[in-house]
Amino acid sequence: MGLSNEEIIWIGRDNSIDLRLYADSTEVDLASVTEIRLAIGSVVVTSTDSASGEIRWNQAGYDTGEIRILAGSNTALSTGRFNGALVVYDPTNPLGVVWDNDIPIRVKPNPLSTA
Numbered sequence: 001m002g003l004s005n006e007e008i009i010w011i012g013r014d015n016s017i018d019l020r021l022y023a024d025s026t027e028v029d030l031a032s033v034t035e036i037r038l039a040i041g042s043v044v045v046t047s048t049d050s051a052s053g054e055i056r057w058n059q060a061g062y063d064t065g066e067i068r069i070l071a072g073s074n075t076a077l078s079t080g081r082f083n084g085a086l087v088v089y090d091p092t093n094p095l096g097v098v099w100d101n102d103i104p105i106r107v108k109p110n111p112l113s114t115a
Contacts, residue, residue, distance in 0.1 A: 005104060009040070009071050011079065012110035017069040021088070021099060027065030030057045035089040037096070038069060040105055043076045045069070079107050 007017045021028045036055045038045045047053025054074060057067045071077060084103035087096040 006081070006106040007069075007084070007103060009069070009077065009105060009107045010110060011072055011077060011107065012113060013072040014070065015072060017071075017105075019067050019069070019086075019103075020063065021065045021067065027063065029064060030067070030088075032090045032092070033057055033088055034091065035096075036067060037087045037089075038071075038103075039085040039087075040071070040077060040107065041080065041082045043074065043078075045071050045074060077107050079109050081106050 007019075008015070009017065021030070030050075033050065035046065035048045036057065038055060045054045047055035050057045051059055054071045055067055055069050056062075062068070082105045083101070084105040085101040086099040086103060088099050089096045
């Protein structure tokens with residue numbers, strides 16, 4: 001089995017991408033975050049609800065700074081390789097902070113799809 005440095009989103013699946021956000025080598029407290037956006041090609045995945053959106057953060061069982069991206073159900077995504085851009089918003093940063101703009105993401109088709 002090969003290993004990859006890409007984060008993978010499986011269309012039609014519940015797999016998640018689990019990331020940790022750091023500043024100065026310390027995990028970032030995400031309690032005040034109001035929104036997180038992830039651009040994947042021309043699609044922007046946006047979550048304003050930390051507990052139920054396609055991007056989740058600051059939940060019981062999550063490590064400090066952990067976000068989980070669950071975008072497999074997003075019907076706007078196309079398969080391919082992308083450099084994702086992650087932007088985090090909070091009351092102090094209403095225009096958002098670009099956390100990373102070069103996240104290697106591969107969107108793959110559902111391996112069990114009959115279509």
